[in-house]
Amino acid sequence: MNAPVPLGLGEFEADTIPLLRLRVQAIRLQADGIHAFELVDPDGAKLPPATAGAHVDVHLPDGLVRSYSLSGDPADCTFWTLGVLREVNGRGGSKAMHDSLRVGELLTVSRPRNAFAMVPSAAHTVLLAGGIGITPIKAMAHTLTAEGKSFELHYCARTPRNVAFIRELRALVPPDRLHFHFDNGVPGQGLNITNLLKQQPAGAHLYYCGPSGLMKACDQASTHWAPGSVHFEHFKPPEPAPKAAPDASFKVRLARRGITVPVLPDQTIVRALELAGFRVPTSCLSGLCASCKVEYLEGDVEHNDYILSDEEKTHCLTLCVSRARSPLLVLDL
Ligand code: FES
Known part of the structure; x- marks a missing residue:
């Protein structure tokens, strides 16, 4: 089988923006079950700029990718701080951070994305x-x-x-x-x-x-x-409301590639694209992080995410949880 083709997702194109290799400079106990992980560039270089509310995706062993907010001063590019609660009944990411990660180790981390940015004009x-x-x-x-x-x-x-x-x-x-x-x-x-x-x-x-x-x-x-x-910003998806009708199948067209892919009732768009040979950058797979946010050109979208504003929903969707109410959804890909 051929390697999946990475899909370009506009400003969130994780595949053309290189991931960072950062060193764990310190791990500090902050509260019951909460540690702060300080990350630096191993060569002492400045870290990419970030704004308040931004998060990064941490690539953990076993292929786990988890999003954590940057909790330090955004003006300080010498180190990043991630605050992580060890969740006993979580999906394993926070346990891996707490139980396995040690000072001096290298971590693969994405560049910052911000789906929770502040409005500068607030009084x-x-x-x-x-x-x-x-x-x-x-x-x-x-x-x-x-x-x-x-x-x-x-x-x-x-x-x-x-x-x-x-x-x-x-x-x-x-x-x-x-x-x-x-x-x-x-x-x-x-x-x-x-x-x-x-x-x-x-x-x-x-x-x-x-x-x-x-x-x-x-x-x-x-x-x-x-x-x-x-x-x-949710850090866990809320309980979904019961659906009035079961999910239906629809088609997704990649406008720039001229390719149409069927999405079955029990598939996400991410999964359907994967089966068609395209790799979508994802992290939370829950509509929380915007890794898979993309513009759409045509179609009636059922938005199931927890991050997009009403304005963004008029032209963007998240591929991990959104579906189409129309028979065809045309993506700007
Ligand atoms: S992977 Fe996080 S919003 Fe889709």
């Missing part, structure tokens, strides 16, 4: 993190502090032992803007998100990241915020 920013969701939020706090912008940071955790980066956060964010909320594992005892988001300060933008309960609460509590002012 005020509300940052809300739950658990390990602090990682992209902390990078945002660095940028907002450096730019002298108005913001507040709310960090929800079970107990103080579950708070990562506490020393850095205290040094970075003035006490009147840094709020810790502990629920001791009792739902309803922590931050009242409905009250916090009841009123949208003039010109404010909201950024949140955390476990599913927090994501749901923020979503429900911010429905009245102005369109385009609420931004979020």
